[in-house]
Amino acid sequence: MGANVLEKAAEKKYRVVGQSVPRRDGMGHVTGTTKFVGDVHYPGMLHLKMVRSPVPHAKINGIDFSEAEKVPGFVRVLTHRDVPKNIYTILCLIGVGPDDEPVLAVDKVRYQGEPIAAILAETEEAALEAVAKVKLDLEELPAVFDVEEALKPGAPIVADTGVNYFIYEGHHCRRVRYGDVEAGFAQADFIVEETYNTKPIEHAPTETTGCVAKPEADGRVTVHTNTQALYFSLDNTALILQVPFQKLHFVGGTVGGGFGGKVDVITEPITTLAAMKTGRPVKFIYSRAEEMQVSSPRSAWRLKYKDGVMKDGRIVARQITSYADAGAYNRHTPYAVTKHAANVAGPYTIPNVHIDAHCVFTNHTPGSAFRGFGVTMASFAIELQMDKIAATVGLDPWTIRFINAYRNGDVRPHRKVAEDVTFIETMQAAAKLAGHELPEHLLAMNSWDRNGGQHD
Amino acid sequence: MASKVVSFTLNGRETEVMVKPLTTLQVVLREQLGHTATKTGCRQGGCGSCTVLLNGEPVLSCLLPAEDVAGQQVTTLEGLTPIDGLHPVQRAFFDHYAVQCGYCSPGMILTTKALLDRNPTPSREEIVEAISGNICRCTGYTAIIEAVEAAAQALKGGQNGR
Amino acid sequence: MGVNMTKVRGQGMAAINYPTGMNLGGDPSQALIHASTTGNFIISLSSTDLGQGLKTVIAQIGAETLGVPFDTVIIDTADTDTGPHCMGTFASRATHRVGNAVMMAANEAKKALLDVAADELEASPDDLELDGNGSIVVKGVPDRSISVIDTALAAHFKHGKTIAGRGIYMKPKSKVDPLTGEMDPDSTEAHACTVAEVEVDTETGEVKVLSLKSAYEVGQQVNPALVEGQIVGGALMGIGHALYETTNPYYPAIDHGPLNFSDYLMPGPAELPEMESVVLEFPSSNGPYGVKGVGEMTANCPIPAIVNAINNALGVRITTLPVTPEVVLRALEEKAAQA
Numbered sequence: 035m036g037a038n039v040l041e042k043a044a045e046k047k048y049r050v051v052g053q054s055v056p057r058r059d060g061m062g063h064v065t066g067t068t069k070f071v072g073d074v075h076y077p078g079m080l081h082l083k084m085v086r087s088p089v090p091h092a093k094i095n096g097i098d099f100s101e102a103e104k105v106p107g108f109v110r111v112l113t114h115r116d117v118p119k120n121i122y123t124i125l126c127l128i129g130v131g132p133d134d135e136p137v138l139a140v141d142k143v144r145y146q147g148e149p150i151a152a153i154l155a156e157t158e159e160a161a162l163e164a165v166a167k168v169k170l171d172l173e174e175l176p177a178v179f180d181v182e183e184a185l186k187p188g189a190p191i192v193a194d195t196g197v198n199y200f201i202y203e204g205h206h207c208r209r210v211r212y213g214d215v216e217a218g219f220a221q222a223d224f225i226v227e228e229t230y231n232t233k234p235i236e237h238a239p240t241e242t243t244g245c246v247a248k249p250e251a252d253g254r255v256t257v258h259t260n261t262q263a264l265y266f267s268l269d270n271t272a273l274i275l276q277v278p279f280q281k282l283h284f285v286g287g288t289v290g291g292g293f294g295g296k297v298d299v300i301t302e303p304i305t306t307l308a309a310m311k312t313g314r315p316v317k318f319i320y321s322r323a324e325e326m327q328v329s330s331p332r333s334a335w336r337l338k339y340k341d342g343v344m345k346d347g348r349i350v351a352r353q354i355t356s357y358a359d360a361g362a363y364n365r366h367t368p369y370a371v372t373k374h375a376a377n378v379a380g381p382y383t384i385p386n387v388h389i390d391a392h393c394v395f396t397n398h399t400p401g402s403a404f405r406g407f408g409v410t411m412a413s414f415a416i417e418l419q420m421d422k423i424a425a426t427v428g429l430d431p432w433t434i435r436f437i438n439a440y441r442n443g444d445v446r447p448h449r450k451v452a453e454d455v456t457f458i459e460t461m462q463a464a465a466k467l468a469g470h471e472l473p474e475h476l477l478a479m480n481s482w483d484r485n486g487g488q489h490d
Numbered sequence: 491m492a493s494k495v496v497s498f499t500l501n502g503r504e505t506e507v508m509v510k511p512l513t514t515l516q517v518v519l520r521e522q523l524g525h526t527a528t529k530t531g532c533r534q535g536g537c538g539s540c541t542v543l544l545n546g547e548p549v550l551s552c553l554l555p556a557e558d559v560a561g562q563q564v565t566t567l568e569g570l571t572p573i574d575g576l577h578p579v580q581r582a583f584f585d586h587y588a589v590q591c592g593y594c595s596p597g598m599i600l601t602t603k604a605l606l607d608r609n610p611t612p613s614r615e616e617i618v619e620a621i622s623g624n625i626c627r628c629t630g631y632t633a634i635i636e637a638v639e640a641a642a643q644a645l646k647g648g649q650n651g652r
Numbered sequence: 653m654g655v656n657m658t659k660v661r662g663q664g665m666a667a668i669n670y671p672t673g674m675n676l677g678g679d680p681s682q683a684l685i686h687a688s689t690t691g692n693f694i695i696s697l698s699s700t701d702l703g704q705g706l707k708t709v710i711a712q713i714g715a716e717t718l719g720v721p722f723d724t725v726i727i728d729t730a731d732t733d734t735g736p737h738c739m740g741t742f743a744s745r746a747t748h749r750v751g752n753a754v755m756m757a758a759n760e761a762k763k764a765l766l767d768v769a770a771d772e773l774e775a776s777p778d779d780l781e782l783d784g785n786g787s788i789v790v791k792g793v794p795d796r797s798i799s800v801i802d803t804a805l806a807a808h809f810k811h812g813k814t815i816a817g818r819g820i821y822m823k824p825k826s827k828v829d830p831l832t833g834e835m836d837p838d839s840t841e842a843h844a845c846t847v848a849e850v851e852v853d854t855e856t857g858e859v860k861v862l863s864l865k866s867a868y869e870v871g872q873q874v875n876p877a878l879v880e881g882q883i884v885g886g887a888l889m890g891i892g893h894a895l896y897e898t899t900n901p902y903y904p905a906i907d908h909g910p911l912n913f914s915d916y917l918m919p920g921p922a923e924l925p926e927m928e929s930v931v932l933e934f935p936s937s938n939g940p941y942g943v944k945g946v947g948e949m950t951a952n953c954p955i956p957a958i959v960n961a962i963n964n965a966l967g968v969r970i971t972t973l974p975v976t977p978e979v980v981l982r983a984l985e986e987k988a989a990q991a
Contacts, residue, residue, distance in 0.1 A: 052872065209832070289701065372828060417667070417960065440669075460667065464846065536913030593703075627885075
């Protein structure tokens, strides 16, 4: 069917779809007239800056704002006592829980940079000066930074649940069980094992995260934001502020780079609260330093592969134990781990698969969404592992992938029947582009028929 | 320290503004004069999104005290845009998909304008060097380099920029 | 030993799949369309453009389905007082989900438009078609036609009818079986394969990516130039992830975290390799016009391809990211120690 589908696509005469028309927002961008959140300015607007934890894990014994209050231009401070429902609700809306992260720290901080109090001032300079003058009485606690250390008995406990892992319907990890890996290993000619490690990565959009909240005459609040998800931000803000959804009006849609970094709903709730408490417009835009160290990164991952492989290159069993470093709180990582579990065995058809994917809490900055959510680092590990398997068996990197390639109709480890699969065709096209000559039997393969013939 | 009046030429117009000591040109342009094409990607001199032209040369307005521009010529992207249509550099960026999110575009376009003013026929290496201080996270720079090359061609062909 | 003696080259490849859509579904997006009496169609959304080009591709899908000129389709996004619900721009879902919603809305609006035009032309709606240039014509009778704007004016002032449409797309939420992991975690699969060529300086540990040659299969492309923008931009991000980037250079330790662009290293234009790509289009079964999605996947294939190329060049097996000069030199030391 592959060739037929291609022909069909070529036959289709769309008028606009498939055409490289100019960008709709291009004129605004090249003239600098596109309005970004930072460009929103109101008279009498206050500036919000955060008091943040200088240490990764500590008990908060006290906070002294007396010197900060003396800074000219200081307006007020917000602490956890001011937040009606002091908990981020980003996951409850999609039915994943429990929500675990305070908007402002209560009695503990769990990562370096965790927000403790919000300072409002007439100018940004005054807000920063007041933040610098807040005295924190913190009692440092032992911290844990390594995902496997965090799971050992006796490790410092990060989460309020009492365990350093997210609980998936009563299980300590997201499990995938397909076939019998032990039987597969017993049958295999080779066992290929390796551990892969990655570090946290920053989205680095050129525009940092932020918003401006403005109280309106009718009692509503207009929030200009560069969130990637407008209603998601509105809903979470309303839940945290315990105001009816109708009271909020969110405006956005123009984002100076996102890459997943602007899905966290971190600035809107506190800024909206500040606007409601003061009756004045409030602006809160992350500094570059906050964007780099406080905004959630791509989680670090550790992935352990154990593969049973036959002499002819067929992978007959794959066991994966992986750990996502969620940092101190959930954010979107529990959901990322589920997506990861569905993809971490790779685009290969393997009869026996066993996956334990862990979402682990440590005293790192919470990780969250990032372009490739749960899959990017899986692809990294899988594709390095495929090269190791090829070297072990004595096949070239292309052949090992073709031999094991998934095709339409195959059942994947999470038991979904594969469709819209063109893995083989994509590899054939890349080989051609790169000038790599594939042997005839690989060129004859397609994603629709395992017997090499053409499907119709 | 008291505020003082700073006079300079902004996009060809005489401009006077009351400036607090150490206020950056970026803040004066954006917050006092409403010229928000000048962006604020890092305010550390690291990203180039705040680039403006000072007497035709690209400078980082986030690091420049506004008092230092007294008596000088400042050009922002607002000043590059002609009344009708686009400057050839803007046109090239638009045509070549050299903008994605658009946040680096003002700085990138002004940096390009300055490059082509002093070197109308830059090599690829010279283009790369000129834009190296301007961070773009979206495009992978290829389209931007192509746009600079196209702008150089267009300007050579007599479509005069200012 | 000459300077060039320290530089070795290697080639590596990788191939990946990438799933479209918020993995377990339950992520609806809506679109509303109405014709104004200006001759424009306004598509109201609350979806966001991160730079990938949503405002453009959605206007293309709307114009295609309505059969009207691209320039007459206005995108009004994103405002929660005027735009209906959208789950957001992430998970490579926007073109797929919002595009489907827009197609549904556009079909309803088109039907309303043709009903009015049929009255005006004294023809059956089934015999009418939009010519893509702003007119509705009787099939096979080109001189029997009415412009879209005249139809919109007639609908409003003469017939007292609206020309509007509503659309929504939702993949029902899938539950995960906690014991087996059985789930339905995606809507469709896009694919990529990259061949990377690198040069490694064994003296300094520095890696230079010489070329990236990739094939992408992303379903029907709505706007090939924007797809190319994702591929090239993602490739450079992939080089960054492979070789330079981290917020915790001594991870798991948290010290020396970069706070600015001088310390957080990203590839610049000087690090651009030779890049070439081909795009295959196998339409998906459920995307608008067969769209799959390309937003997220474009860094994923270059990363392992580059690291495989480094391992190929050096005869080592580096297994960590990023592959900094220090990582390269340590791998070479280990190799020397084993020899």
